[in-house]
Amino acid sequence: MPKVSHDLTADFSDKHRMAKGSGSDYKQDFLKRTKTAREGARFTQEEIARILQITQDVYKQYETRSLLPHRLIGPFCAATRVSESWLITGQETAKPRRQSTEAKTA
Numbered sequence: 001m002p003k004v005s006h007d008l009t010a011d012f013s014d015k016h017r018m019a020k021g022s023g024s025d026y027k028q029d030f031l032k033r034t035k036t037a038r039e040g041a042r043f044t045q046e047e048i049a050r051i052l053q054i055t056q057d058v059y060k061q062y063e064t065r066s067l068l069p070h071r072l073i074g075p076f077c078a079a080t081r082v083s084e085s086w087l088i089t090g091q092e093t094a095k096p097r098r099q100s101t102e103a104k105t106a
Contacts, residue, residue, distance in 0.1 A: 027067060033087055034076075035063040041080040051079045 038048050049059035052072050062068045068076055068087075077084045086092050 029090055030067055030087070031063055031065070033082075033090060034068060037076070037080040037082045037087060038063070040082070043080070048076070048079060052076060 046056045049056040
């Protein structure tokens with residue numbers, strides 16, 4: 001079994017404590033982004049629930065207390081036209097630019 005240095009263990013422990021303390025903030029921000037995405041796409045809770053093939057009562061929880069399950073993130077983002085990156089992190093990642101057909105043939 002490989003040895004783990006004490007400093008590495010302490011570093012991991014510190015990071016774990018920091019992540020644990022900020023989990024509540026992350027959750028609240030994720031719930032807000034979920035609601036913002038739905039409202040931005042002009043869906044009611046009932047409409048987005050129908051798209052996701054769940055009940056409105058279940059969907060309501062995803063805006064108030066529970067994170068969207070992984071299996072629903074893709075369909076939710078497609079329906080609301082937000083990136084998975086933004087929904088998960090709150091930050092938009094730079095997308096590679098497509099070359100124009102003129103640049104490809106030059």
